[in-house]
Amino acid sequence: MSRLRLVVFDVDGTLVDSAGGIVAAMEAAYAGVGEAPPTEAAIRSIIGFSLDVAFARLSPAIYARHRDALVDGYRAAYLGARERDGAAVGSPLYPGAAEAVVRLAADPWTLLGIATGKARRGLDAVLKEHGLLPHFTTLQTADLHPSKPDPSMLLACLAETGVAAEDAVMVGDTTIDMDMARNAGVRSVGVAWGYHPADSLRATRVIDRFDELHAALDDLWRAPA
Template identity: 55%
Template sequence: MTGPRLALFDVDGTLVDSQSHIAGAMEAAFAAENLPAPRREAILSVVGLSLPLAIATLAPAQSEPARARMLDAYRETYFGLRVGTEASPLFPGARAALDALAGAPGVVLGIATGKSRRGLEAILAAHGLSQLFDTLQHADDHPSKPHPAMVLAALEETGVAPGAAVMIGDTKFDIEMGRAAGVRTLAVGWGYHPADRLAGADARIDGFGALPAALDRLWGGSA
């Protein structure tokens, strides 16, 4: 395949293991309204959605003002916790894989995340990753996943054709977003959605060591 190739990554559950950070902030959001916290499995099931949609999904019976207060409580708690290598560590092999891809000829890297700009920038800065990515798409500028807007914007910003892009993520929202944008999708098996929710992906890997070969296979086909 000629021309640039794009590897577009989700963040939470794909690059960083942020479940404790997210769960703690969500528990505080529910406590702010004197509500029992959801089970951790339920919290992880909505990771990838934009925060307002995630809270609405977990607390459908609450009023809009109540959800707005929960949103504020989540953000206050999230940014009060230490963002970085302890609260949200990189998954094993992530840094080496990103460094290798960033140095590969014709490969550009991007992010498509349900995090806010502030949350994304904090994570990238904490891990020293900011310089590796050519396009950063986040919830502040786009509808929630699985809407394809983030992927389409990344394609436009990098000048990569859909057939030369792969969306890499751990949730069905990532896979559905990529498919809606007309790009190939690669599920990772170490994240927050079980395998049966990732069945729509074009391929799946269970460790970062398998990423280069999987991308080569997917980039070799047409979307």
């Protein structure tokens, strides 16, 4: 007998390449408080965390002195760029992302979700501009939950859809996505094109291209959880 299945996607580094805009907004936030920004590599390494956790990990002493100004500066810079250029320009889809989402959403036994370090407003803007918002049943964001790798987002996805953990898969590009999946008792597919090295992910499966996702999911669902 068929059972409902759930595929939950991360966004930044998984569906869209938003690193350029995130790095630029981070640099603007540090400039706004008169501090030198971390390196681009350091900033890329924290993509996926909620904003306050990201700043605290990047520069705890600076964050302690300028917490509100850093967060507000980042949001103003990121929102300004989005309003100027559009969300799709600053966060282009990775090749094959839209096709993979549409194909999965066409299966009546598969539900789709999002678990992201973005705020809901930013998530809605990106998904709407790319025409993907209607395909997702559950959207979990940083303004509603603790930062990854806390399992709260995934647990909310499961509760909202009624899908069992053994029938769900998390798709992401960072170690914190994979850790969140393990913390929620959910299997994972790591993507090799994102912001953490593929060999660091410790995912249940790792794929190199979006056109490999469907087969990887089929393999996972055929195997015992």
